[in-house]
Amino acid sequence: xxxxxxxxxxxxxxxxxxxxxxxxxxxxxxxxxxxxxxxxxxxxxxxxxxxxxxxxxxxxxxxxxxxxxxxxxxxxxxxxxxxxxxxxxxxxxxxxxxxxxxxxxxxxxxxxxxxxxxxxxxxxxxxxxxxxxxxxxxxxxxxxxxxxxxxxxxx
Amino acid sequence: xxxxxxxxxxxxxxxxxxxxxxxxxxxxxxxxxxxxxxxxxxxxxxxxxxxxxxxxxxxxxxxxxxxxxxxxxxxxxxxxxxxxxxxxxxxxxxxxxxxxxxxxxxxxxxxxxxxxxxxxxxxxxxxxxxxxxxxxxxxxxxxxxxxxxxxxxx
Amino acid sequence: xxxxxxxxxxxxxxxxxxxxxxxxxxxxxxxxxxxxxxxxxxxxxxxxxxxxxxxxxxxxxxxxxxxxxxxxxxxxxxxxxxxxxxxxxxxxxxxxxxxxxxxxxxxxxxxxxxxxxxxxxxxxxxxxxxxxxxxxxxxxxxxxxxxxxxxxxxxxxxxxxxxxxxxxxxxxxxxxxxxxxxxxxxxxxxxxxxxxxxxxxxxxxxxxxxxxxxxxxxxxxxxxxxxxxxxxxxxxxxxxxxxxxxxxxxxxxxxxxxxxxxxxxxxxxxxxxxxxxxxxxxxxxxxxxxxxxxxxxxxxxxxxxxxxxxxxxxxxxxxxxxxxxxxxxxxxxxxxxxxxxxxxxxxxxxxxxxxxxxxxxxxxxxxxxxxxxxxxxxxxxxxxxxxx
Numbered sequence: 001x002x003x004x005x006x007x008x009x010x011x012x013x014x015x016x017x018x019x020x021x022x023x024x025x026x027x028x029x030x031x032x033x034x035x036x037x038x039x040x041x042x043x044x045x046x047x048x049x050x051x052x053x054x055x056x057x058x059x060x061x062x063x064x065x066x067x068x069x070x071x072x073x074x075x076x077x078x079x080x081x082x083x084x085x086x087x088x089x090x091x092x093x094x095x096x097x098x099x100x101x102x103x104x105x106x107x108x109x110x111x112x113x114x115x116x117x118x119x120x121x122x123x124x125x126x127x128x129x130x131x132x133x134x135x136x137x138x139x140x141x142x143x144x145x146x147x148x149x150x151x152x153x154x155x
Numbered sequence: 156x157x158x159x160x161x162x163x164x165x166x167x168x169x170x171x172x173x174x175x176x177x178x179x180x181x182x183x184x185x186x187x188x189x190x191x192x193x194x195x196x197x198x199x200x201x202x203x204x205x206x207x208x209x210x211x212x213x214x215x216x217x218x219x220x221x222x223x224x225x226x227x228x229x230x231x232x233x234x235x236x237x238x239x240x241x242x243x244x245x246x247x248x249x250x251x252x253x254x255x256x257x258x259x260x261x262x263x264x265x266x267x268x269x270x271x272x273x274x275x276x277x278x279x280x281x282x283x284x285x286x287x288x289x290x291x292x293x294x295x296x297x298x299x300x301x302x303x304x305x306x307x308x309x
Numbered sequence: 310x311x312x313x314x315x316x317x318x319x320x321x322x323x324x325x326x327x328x329x330x331x332x333x334x335x336x337x338x339x340x341x342x343x344x345x346x347x348x349x350x351x352x353x354x355x356x357x358x359x360x361x362x363x364x365x366x367x368x369x370x371x372x373x374x375x376x377x378x379x380x381x382x383x384x385x386x387x388x389x390x391x392x393x394x395x396x397x398x399x400x401x402x403x404x405x406x407x408x409x410x411x412x413x414x415x416x417x418x419x420x421x422x423x424x425x426x427x428x429x430x431x432x433x434x435x436x437x438x439x440x441x442x443x444x445x446x447x448x449x450x451x452x453x454x455x456x457x458x459x460x461x462x463x464x465x466x467x468x469x470x471x472x473x474x475x476x477x478x479x480x481x482x483x484x485x486x487x488x489x490x491x492x493x494x495x496x497x498x499x500x501x502x503x504x505x506x507x508x509x510x511x512x513x514x515x516x517x518x519x520x521x522x523x524x525x526x527x528x529x530x531x532x533x534x535x536x537x538x539x540x541x542x543x544x545x546x547x548x549x550x551x552x553x554x555x556x557x558x559x560x561x562x563x564x565x566x567x568x569x570x571x572x573x574x575x576x577x578x579x580x581x582x583x584x585x586x587x588x589x590x591x592x593x594x595x596x597x598x599x600x601x602x603x604x605x606x607x608x609x610x611x612x613x614x615x616x617x618x619x620x621x622x623x624x625x626x627x628x629x630x631x632x633x634x635x636x637x638x639x640x641x642x643x644x645x646x647x648x649x650x651x652x653x654x655x656x657x658x659x660x661x662x663x664x665x666x667x668x669x670x671x672x673x674x675x676x677x678x679x680x681x682x683x684x685x686x687x688x689x690x691x692x693x694x695x696x697x
Contacts, residue, residue, distance in 0.1 A: 006328040007180035009298070013368050014168040016240055017439075025440055026161040049560070051441050057555045076559070077459040079510045081447035086170060086431035089444045096445040098455060098559045107559030109445045120511060129462040144163070145441050165439040171368040173426050176331035208334050211378035214341075214351055 024054040027066075032147040035137050039104050041065040047105040071135040072154065073101035078112060078127055080120055093117045099133060099151055110145070114152030126153050181220070182206040186301035189291050191223045193258055201259040225289035226308065227255035232266060232281050234274070247271050253287060253305055264289075264299075268306030280307050310579055311409030313697055315536040315543035317529050318347025319655035324524030324643045325493040332367060332423045336379040336525045339648075340419060343527035348539060351381035354529075355413035358388045360400035360420045361647035365435060367426045380419045380527075393436060394595065395682030396420060397526070397650020398551070398689030404530040405546050405691075414535045420652075421525035422645035429521050429646075436684060442558060447510060449597065450518060452558070452684055454510040457600035460564040464615030472512060474618035475599035476503040479516045479641065481627050482596065486638025488667035493522040494642040512600070519597035524645030526652045533697075544658040544693040547675070548582070550575030551689040558684050569608035569681070569688040576677070576690040577610075585610045586625075586632055589692075590673040591660045593653040595680040596639045605679065606634075609690075628670065636660070636668045650680025654691050661695045 021029070024040065028051055031038040040052035040063040047056065048067050056063050078097035090111065098107040114136055115126050133151035141147045175183070178194065182205050185192035193202045196210035197218035204223055209216050232251035244265070252261035266287065269277050287305040295301045320342025327335055344350060357380050364370030373389040376382070388407075392399040397420040404418035430448035437443040461471050480500055486492040498516050506515035536543045550572035554561045561567065573585070582588050592609070596602040603617035611632060612620040620626065626634040635641070637656040640649050657676035659665040665673075675694045681687065 007175040007183075008328060009173045009175060011171045011173065011368065012168060013171065013365075014166060014241060017165045017167065018162050019165055019439065021161045021163060021440065023160065029161075049557075051557070053557075057560070077455040077462070079447055079451045079454040079458070081451055081510060083430070083448065083450065083509060085434070085448060086428045087168060088431075094445075094447075096447045096451050096455070098459075100559070106557065109442050109558055111445050120508075124511075129458060143161075145444055163440070167365070167435060169365055169368065169428055169431055171427050173368070174328040174331055174423070176329065176334050178334075179331055207378075208331075209337060209378070211383070214337075214381055 022054060024052050028052050029143045029147070033141045033143065037069050037071055037101060037135065037148070039067050039069050041067045048103060049106050050101060050104040050108050067103065069104045070102035072132060073099050073104070075112070075127065075129060075131050075133055076100050076107045077129060080123060095123070095127060097133075097151070110148060111150045112153065113150035176208065178206050178208040183297040183301070185222075186299070187295045187297045189225070191225050191255060191289070191302075193221045193223045193255075195219050195221050202257055203260050204255055204258045204262050221257070223258055224256045225302075227253045227258070227262070227287060229266075229281055229283060229285045229287060230254050230261050231283065234271070234277065249281070251281075251287075251305065264302060265304040266306070267304035310548075311406070312411055313533040314405050314408045314530055314546045315533065315540065316546070316654075316658045316693065317531045317536055317540040317543050318343045318349070319529070319658050320344070320346055320527045321491045321652060321655060322525045324491055324522045324645055326425050327423070327523035328425060332369070332421070332426065333376055333379040335423060335523060336376045336419060336421050339421070339525035339527040340380050340417065343417070343529050347529045349415065349529070353415050354381060354385065354417045356386045356388070356407055356416045357382040358390060358400045358403045358407070358416060358418045360390045360396035360651070362393060362396065362422055362432070363391060363435070365427070365432045366429065366646070367423050372421075376419070376421070380417065392687045392689070393682035394597075394646055395551075395650050395680040395687040395689045396647050397652065398654065398678065398680040398691055399650070399682075401528060401651055401654050401691055402549055402551060402689065404528070405549060408530045408532050411532075414532045416530045417527060418530060418651065419525065419527045420648035420650065422647040422649075423523045424521035424645060425523050438556075450510040450513055453598045453601045454513045456563040456604070456685055457513070457598065460604050461600075463564040466615065466618055468512065470618050470622075471600065472504060474603060474621040475517055476500045477621055478596075478599040478602055478626075479503045482635055482639045482641040483516070485628055485636050485668060486642035489637050489642075490666075492638045492642045493520050493524070493644070494638070513598060517599040519640050519644040520642070522643050522645040524643065524648050524652075526648040526655050528651055528655055528658070542662040542664070544661050544695065545697045546691065547694045548576040548579030548692045549690060550579070551687065554686045556686070563685050564604070565614065566604060566608050566685070566688070568686070569605055572688040572690045573609040573677075573679075576692050580675075580692045580694070582692070585677070586612070589632055589675055589677050591636060591657060591670050591676040592626075592632055592634045593637060593656045593676065593678045594634055594639065595650060595653060596635060596641050597644055599641065602634075609677070609679075633670045636665070636670055650678075650689065653678035653680055654693070657691070657693050661693055
């Protein structure tokens with residue numbers, strides 16, 4: 001089949017959204033502004049969830065108890081990302097990681113930075129599964145998840 | 156209270172590259188040459204515009220290409236005044252379903268050549284069954300806007 | 310389990326980069342092939358189920374609307390089911406439930422994707438919420454690599470061993486795809502080539518991951534009465550299972566993956582399978598990533614937890630091994646997402662009905678098919694057999 005017959009039409013679709021955070025998530029961001037990481041505790045199973053949810057997914061009960069968790073925790077898993085894709089928010093290379101903060105019963109996704117990311121072999125010597133990391137705050141708080149700028153490995 | 160119910164803006168922009176396939180590519184090439192091309196089913200004899208690869212009724216490949224007159228009659232129409240994100244034309248404008256002569260289906264496009272300020276006059280001119288004809292764009296890009304719009308025939 | 314249900318026909322497109330056809334025509338290619346295989350026409354179809362990735366993938370929302378003609382669905386009842394990567398299995402489950410309920414005799418199930426028309430990784434980041442997780446998304450490779458690393462760390466699998474086993478899986482799947490005329494990637498790779506290929510997200514490399522494919526698959530489900538009348542070689546649904554997990558990544562353990570374990574357990578219970586490694590003849594496992602494939606082997610009870618690499622290195626899952634996995638070349642060689650889970654089912658059907666051509670596993674009578682979806686959230690299993 002000749003190239004002429006493979007007609008391709010290029011286009012871009014832009015769709016705007018305005019999403020409601022709800023009370024729990026609005027409050028979580030307010031606490032980030034004060035450089036506090038807050039989770040919520042389920043009165044039934046007593047798990048502490050970060051980010052907080054308005055209800056416990058396992059018990060299906062409302063969660064109303066706020067608990068401050070540590071700003072330090074354990075790396076449960078991580079990945080070095082050097083792959084470009086459209087409208088990526090963070091410049092590559094970056095490290096996406098699942099971190100469980102002390103006092104929380106769930107891991108959550110953030111990034112590990114504050115180290116030289118250019119040499120992957122060097123990165124592997126510093127970032128370890130089971131290693132400890134601690135939060136570093138952004139100077140300017142915009143009310144989003146990057147108010148925590150990143151987590152950096154603790155010696 | 157209002158402070159607790161925050162919203163955030165989040166826009167999603169995604170790029171696409173749609174394959175047209177042979178049939179639609181040929182249909183748009185036809186528009187470039189100011190021809191409206193349909194395809195005809197060997198089994199039921201129906202003619203569809205835009206051209207299709209297969210007959211939706213019979214599920215068989217279409218047998219032949221047919222050049223269709225760039226005129227037809229209005230099946231239905233509406234005056235668009237509402238605004239929405241990503242609109243192609245600035246309202247007010249008219250969209251219509253038109254049955255081109257010799258085809259067995261409706262076809263969407265714009266209707267122009269009427270005074271958009273006078274709704275009563277508009278209703279009189281654009282009755283169901285009213286005859287319309289295509290007006291071509293000067294610049295052709297092999298897309299649906301190579302037809303600029305349809306206008307009422309006197 | 311409801312009434313007995315069989316699959317009486319399957320159809321697939323030639324998967325790959327299909328810029329020769331528009332998307333609806335691609336769907337019709339699979340539907341026509343399935344109708345021909347079953348020996349029926351659209352007139353015989355009582356209902357249609359369609360599944361694709363969420364509409365942003367190709368930029369035309371409501372694909373069940375877009376393909377109305379292509380799947381002969383207008384003037385018929387239609388259902389659309391989406392569970393991301395496991396869509397292909399979910400639509401099969403939907404077709405099964407429809408016929409098993411006794412409310413339809415023949416249901417056409419269609420899965421499709423045209424990955425070349427959109428930006429797959431960018432679209433898939435929208436599966437994550439924009440409040441907490443999307444910022445750090447690294448596409449599918451990011452998530453599956455994190456999971457694989459967590460698993461290797463948990464079970465203290467040395468990096469070398471994991472790498473060797475994953476490479477063997479890649480070589481095996483690529484070899485198998487050479488016998489599959491529908492597969493997208495049809496080229497052999499060597500262990501060295503796999504281990505030294507371009508890094509995607511360490512330790513995952515180019516030949517450890519699936520391609521982005523265009524393709525469609527159609528499968529026809531029929532009631533026992535209808536099947537007995539018109540089908541000489543049906544494949545009977547013996548058991549199915551589906552389990553989902555929480556939305557937030559980090560809430561559930563992905564190294565000991567409950568949704569995969571429980572979905573398989575449910576399917577085995579329905580099919581009366583006690584020892585899957587012994588009783589299954591073929592397993593078409595959803596395997597877009599070689600490392601992750603080993604986690605599935607463990608969750609499906611093919612081997613004890615933490616020992617999948619050992620079983621792989623012994624050759625257990627090769628085409629001539631104890632339990633051939635993905636004789637079709639699997640998802641690793643063909644991945645049109647909305648169709649992929651259904652292709653696993655179609656391949657399982659071809660195996661137990663003896664219609665798998667060069668990729669046939671001799672004497673196959675009982676086969677498992679599977680797919681995973683979301684951010685490691687959904688797992689679905691369907692088991693088919695040649696006997697009712």
